[in-house]
Amino acid sequence: MEHFERKQALACEPGREHWRAEGTPKRGGTFVRPNTRLDHLDISRPDGGSQYQPQVYEHLVETRACYYEDTTFVPGLAKAWKISPDGLTWTLALRADVRWHNKPPVNGRPFTADDVAWTIEHQKAGGALRSAWAPVRYEIPDPHTIVLRLPEPNPDFLGDVLAERNNFILAREVKEEYGDFKNMAVGTGPYMLKRYVPQQTVELERNPEWREKGFDGKPLPYIEDIQMPVLADYTAGVAATRAGQADLNYVTGFLRRDADALRAEKQLKLAMYQDVAPVPRGFWMDVSQPPFADVRLRRALALAIDHDEVIEGGYQGGAIRTGHLPAAIMDYAWAPTKVREKFKPDRERAKQLLVEAGYPPGSLKFTMKTGSVPQDVAGAEVVQNHFKLVGVEANIEQVPGFVATTIRRRDYHAAWGGMTPASLFPGRWMGGFLRCGDSRNVTNLCDQEIDRLSLAQEREIDPAKRKVILGQLQDKLFELMPTVPTQSLVYYRFYSCRVKNMPPTEWTQQLTGIARAWLDSSGC
Numbered sequence: 001m002e003h004f005e006r007k008q009a010l011a012c013e014p015g016r017e018h019w020r021a022e023g024t025p026k027r028g029g030t031f032v033r034p035n036t037r038l039d040h041l042d043i044s045r046p047d048g049g050s051q052y053q054p055q056v057y058e059h060l061v062e063t064r065a066c067y068y069e070d071t072t073f074v075p076g077l078a079k080a081w082k083i084s085p086d087g088l089t090w091t092l093a094l095r096a097d098v099r100w101h102n103k104p105p106v107n108g109r110p111f112t113a114d115d116v117a118w119t120i121e122h123q124k125a126g127g128a129l130r131s132a133w134a135p136v137r138y139e140i141p142d143p144h145t146i147v148l149r150l151p152e153p154n155p156d157f158l159g160d161v162l163a164e165r166n167n168f169i170l171a172r173e174v175k176e177e178y179g180d181f182k183n184m185a186v187g188t189g190p191y192m193l194k195r196y197v198p199q200q201t202v203e204l205e206r207n208p209e210w211r212e213k214g215f216d217g218k219p220l221p222y223i224e225d226i227q228m229p230v231l232a233d234y235t236a237g238v239a240a241t242r243a244g245q246a247d248l249n250y251v252t253g254f255l256r257r258d259a260d261a262l263r264a265e266k267q268l269k270l271a272m273y274q275d276v277a278p279v280p281r282g283f284w285m286d287v288s289q290p291p292f293a294d295v296r297l298r299r300a301l302a303l304a305i306d307h308d309e310v311i312e313g314g315y316q317g318g319a320i321r322t323g324h325l326p327a328a329i330m331d332y333a334w335a336p337t338k339v340r341e342k343f344k345p346d347r348e349r350a351k352q353l354l355v356e357a358g359y360p361p362g363s364l365k366f367t368m369k370t371g372s373v374p375q376d377v378a379g380a381e382v383v384q385n386h387f388k389l390v391g392v393e394a395n396i397e398q399v400p401g402f403v404a405t406t407i408r409r410r411d412y413h414a415a416w417g418g419m420t421p422a423s424l425f426p427g428r429w430m431g432g433f434l435r436c437g438d439s440r441n442v443t444n445l446c447d448q449e450i451d452r453l454s455l456a457q458e459r460e461i462d463p464a465k466r467k468v469i470l471g472q473l474q475d476k477l478f479e480l481m482p483t484v485p486t487q488s489l490v491y492y493r494f495y496s497c498r499v500k501n502m503p504p505t506e507w508t509q510q511l512t513g514i515a516r517a518w519l520d521s522s523g524c
Helices: 002-008 113-124 157-162 172-178 234-242 256-264 295-304 307-315 336-342 347-356 374-388 403-408 426-430 448-459 463-480
Strands: 030-032 061-063 073-075 078-083 089-094 137-142 145-149 191-197 201-206 225-229 271-276 281-285 319-321 364-370 392-398 414-418 483-495
Touching: 061 157, 073 078, 078 157, 089 113, 089 157, 113 137, 113 145, 113 172, 234 256, 234 374, 256 271, 256 483, 281 295, 281 374, 295 347, 295 374, 295 463, 295 483, 307 319, 307 374, 307 483, 319 336, 364 374, 364 403, 374 392, 374 414, 403 414, 426 448, 426 463, 448 463
Parallel strands: 030 225, 364 392, 364 414
Antiparallel strands: 061 073, 078 089, 089 145, 137 145, 191 201, 201 225, 271 483, 281 414, 281 483, 319 483
């Protein structure tokens, strides 16, 4: 656990963070970060959006992002918030100096509580976060205050709803003008959408009227433009970093082999951050469909997988073991020793369970979808071989980009890879993600005891009591095995030497701190 202990020791005092740059900020320049597959820009859809989001849009509450696992929150569009003693009422005081981008169809009008209410209703009507917002009622006592009323306490409401990766505030005029948010983005953030070509590029330009000011008294941001070209694949991302064509590497981070090679090239003068992603990577099943509706079969497939071989053979050792709750959530996840004890391969027992489920050797065949990124393809191939050792044939089908999009669309029966959005809050993985009928439940698991424990942990404010419930829930998930978690990736991220004053890319993989960063090639 050295990784986590190191992170906790980082200096995070406001104004003295470990990443703070000395010298006078410079204005201008273009920041380049390669992007992944991008079908559209609609962040309210399960398959929408990209890393452009937090530059154009803003959250009500932001992550401080002093280090990757940082769960300290700071004001965003809400300058302050108050929680009632029973945890049911959240009163958000909104900033009065926020304006929408001065471009059609919103044209720079003031941001108000009505925009928050409209976004909530938009999500409730079928957005990716509809289940999170469905039970929430609200009141607007004045244009800069919104009161949110929850039916039950939610200890993760701040981080897993208000600051959730895709929970940005949207402008109703865009929906009225264009019908959706697929090809147009107008927000309140430091950058504005300049150009979008599907599957080619996203280009942003600085918002000249953003409310925050720099050292010279002029509006931030310092950097003039952001370019996010869609690269062909992971290898192209590595090549772009090596060639000095990227200021921050490919969004998934690099594999250990490539990270070691880049670090060895001293002339590149790259700054590197090493982080464990709070995303359980593993084997996913739609348990409402045969053959995966049979728990005996699911447990058999789990027993066929050797997690160490997956990590070494598929991910070059650049990962750590995890259970159903990501290992990065240290306060609540199973300890590494328990994960290793629980997830032991036993292929003879796997064969017995398969026979009990009606699948003698050679009789079970299915398609396992995975993303096109090399590490997931390699991981899928290792698991494919493990299944073959117990008489199961899993044919691999690669889908463009990340398999998470395919899983969220429910366009799968079996899949290999990780789910997003990443989150350091147990409610993301142990809440609606597991419950019967919830829009976030991608495995279609439906079990009364899981539902009971899931709701209980979600309502428990006492951390010690919540940990007990989460332990019981993880035990139950291990029994039912709707997924087979194997590891959380270690991400190796590289910044070019000309990037100054940039916080590390936090757990949302987004660049919320870029407004105060600048580019300076001197010293490179």
